[in-house]
Amino acid sequence: QKEVEQDPGPLSVPEGAIVSLNCTYSNSAFQYFMWYRQYSRKGPELLMYTYSSGNKEDGRFTAQVDKSSKYISLFIRDSQPSDSATYLCAMSLNPGNTPLVFGKGTRLSVIA
Amino acid sequence: DSGVTQTPKHLITATGQRVTLRCSPRSGDLSVYWYQQSLDQGLQFLIQYYNGEERAKGNILERFSAQQFPDLHSELNLSSLELGDSALYFCASSVVPGSYEQYFGPGTRLTVT
Numbered sequence: 001q002k003e004v005e006q007d008p009g010p011l012s013v014p015e016g017a018i019v020s021l022n023c024t025y026s027n028s029a030f031q032y033f034m035w036y037r038q039y040s041r042k043g044p045e046l047l048m049y050t051y052s053s054g055n056k057e058d059g060r061f062t063a064q065v066d067k068s069s070k071y072i073s074l075f076i077r078d079s080q081p082s083d084s085a086t087y088l089c090a091m092s093l094n095p096g097n098t099p100l101v102f103g104k105g106t107r108l109s110v111i112a
Numbered sequence: 113d114s115g116v117t118q119t120p121k122h123l124i125t126a127t128g129q130r131v132t133l134r135c136s137p138r139s140g141d142l143s144v145y146w147y148q149q150s151l152d153q154g155l156q157f158l159i160q161y162y163n164g165e166e167r168a169k170g171n172i173l174e175r176f177s178a179q180q181f182p183d184l185h186s187e188l189n190l191s192s193l194e195l196g197d198s199a200l201y202f203c204a205s206s207v208v209p210g211s212y213e214q215y216f217g218p219g220t221r222l223t224v225t
Contacts, residue, residue: 034212043114043202043216044155088155096210099145099168104154 003027006089006103015112019076023089023103026070030091030101033065035074038086038105047087048074079110115139116217118203124223130191133220137184137205143167144186145206145214146178150199161186162209193224 006023013019021035031052036044048063050056050072056063062075072091076083086105092098115138125131137144146158157170161180172178175193180186190197200221204214 032212041218043116043204043218045114045216046213049212090212092212094210095212096208098210099157099160099170100212100214101157102155 003101004089004091004103007106008104010107010109012109012111013079015079015081015110017079017110019079019083019108019110021074021076021087021089021106021108023072023091024070025072025091025101027091027093027101028067028070029093032092032095033063033072034090034092034100035061035063036088036090036102038088040085044088081110081112084109114215114217116203116205116215118201118217118220120220121218122221122223124225125193126225127193127195129193129224130189131193131222133188133190133201133203133222135186135188135203135205135217137186137203138215141205141207141215142184143206143209143211144180144184145204146172146186146188147202147204147216148199149202149219155202158188160210167209190222195224198222198224 035048038044053067060077064073088105089103090100117136143162158172160168178188200219204216
C-alpha cells in the first residue's frame with residue numbers, strides 16, 4: 001500500500017461546478033498537508049497548506065483534513081476553465097526534517 | 113514564473129550514458145530539492161541540499177548523485193542510464209531547509225532510448 005493514494009482521474013466537470021478532490025494516507029503521523037497545482041508542462045505550485053485537522057479556506061478553494069479517517073480533501077467552488085490542471089496532494093511528518101510525500105495527482109478538466 | 117530555472121528543457125540520450133541536469137534556485141533560497149516525476153510513480157523526492165550540504169535523501173538510486181555549489185546552483189548527475197529513468201526531473205527551492213512551500217522549476221524531460 002502506498003503511503004498516499006489519490007485517484008488519478010481524469011475528472012471532467014462543467015464550468016461553475018463544485019469540485020471535490022481527495023487523498024487518503026496510511027501514516028497517521030503526518031501532520032502537514034498541502035495541495036499543489038500543476039499546469040500542463042509546468043512545475044507544481046503550492047495552492048493550500050493545512051496543519052493537522054480542520055478546514056482552511058482561500059477564495060474559491062477549501063482544504064479539509066480529517067486525521068481520524070486519514071483523508072484530506074480540496075474543494076473548488078465555481079470552477080473555471082483556468083482551474084484545469086493536475087492537483088497533487090502532499091504531506092509530511094515535519095517539513096523541517098522529513099521530505100514531502102506526494103500523491104500521484106488528479107487531472108481535472110473544467111469545460112466551458 | 114517561479115524564479116527557479118532548469119536546463120536543459122529536454123534531453124534525449126541512449127541507455128548506458130551519463131547526463132547532468134542543472135538547477136538555479138530562486139534568489140535568496142538556500143535549499144534545493146530534486147524530484148522525479150513519472151506516470152507510474154508520481155512525484156518522488158530524490159534528494160535535498162541546504163547551503164551546499166546534503167540535508168535529506170529519498171529514493172535516489174546509487175547511479176544518481178547531486179551536489180550544490182557555493183553559488184547555490186545544483187546539478188543532478190544520472191549515470192548508466194536505463195529506459196526506466198525516462199521521466200520529468202524537477203528542481204525546487206525554498207528559503208528555509210525543509211519547507212512545505214517549495215518553488216518548482218519547469219522541469220527537464222529526460223528520454224532514454
